[in-house]
Amino acid sequence: MQETERQRLIDRFVDLVQQINQEMHCRPVAEWEGLDLTIPQIKILGLLHQGPQRMGSVSAYMGSTFSASTSIIDRLVEKKLVERTLDPDDRRVVICQLTPEGQQSVEKFWSISRLHIVELAGCLSAEELETVVRGMELLHRASADSAKKLTASPPDA
Numbered sequence: 001m002q003e004t005e006r007q008r009l010i011d012r013f014v015d016l017v018q019q020i021n022q023e024m025h026c027r028p029v030a031e032w033e034g035l036d037l038t039i040p041q042i043k044i045l046g047l048l049h050q051g052p053q054r055m056g057s058v059s060a061y062m063g064s065t066f067s068a069s070t071s072i073i074d075r076l077v078e079k080k081l082v083e084r085t086l087d088p089d090d091r092r093v094v095i096c097q098l099t100p101e102g103q104q105s106v107e108k109f110w111s112i113s114r115l116h117i118v119e120l121a122g123c124l125s126a127e128e129l130e131t132v133v134r135g136m137e138l139l140h141r142a143s144a145d146s147a148k149k150l151t152a153s154p155p156d157a
Contacts, residue, residue, distance in 0.1 A: 040072050049106045052097035081105055
């Protein structure tokens with residue numbers, strides 16, 4: 001394959017991923033209203049769903065200042081979705097984790113997204129769905145390979 005054709009395909013791929021991502025996350029407000037959460041709050045809940053995190057890790061993940069992330073966490077604590085604890089080994093370190101209510105909110109968020117994905121799959125024939133699944137498996141593998149390369153330690157010099 002010529003390099004210009006490969007670049008054209010890469011550009012088309014990027015455009016499609018961006019369009020699909022936007023369409024997947026731009027659902028009618030009524031579906032999300034019951035959650036009463038902002039996008040940054042949902043992002044933090046998603047991070048905490050992976051396990052307890054240091055406040056510094058939350059800030060780094062959000063790409064925001066420590067005080068901005070603390071403000072978001074404050075609102076999540078007020079909603080009883082997140083709790084803070086001190087690290088027993090270093091009392092200066094604040095650990096954030098989901099409460100049971102926070103866990104339920106994350107599960108509700110994912111169930112809304114899952115319903116949309118199931119609805120989307122229902123628009124495809126079995127043959128089309130098979131093709132899409134194979135493509136998604138390839139993307140998943142490429143993503144995992146890329147992540148491994150990013151986290152691999154540099155060779156000894």
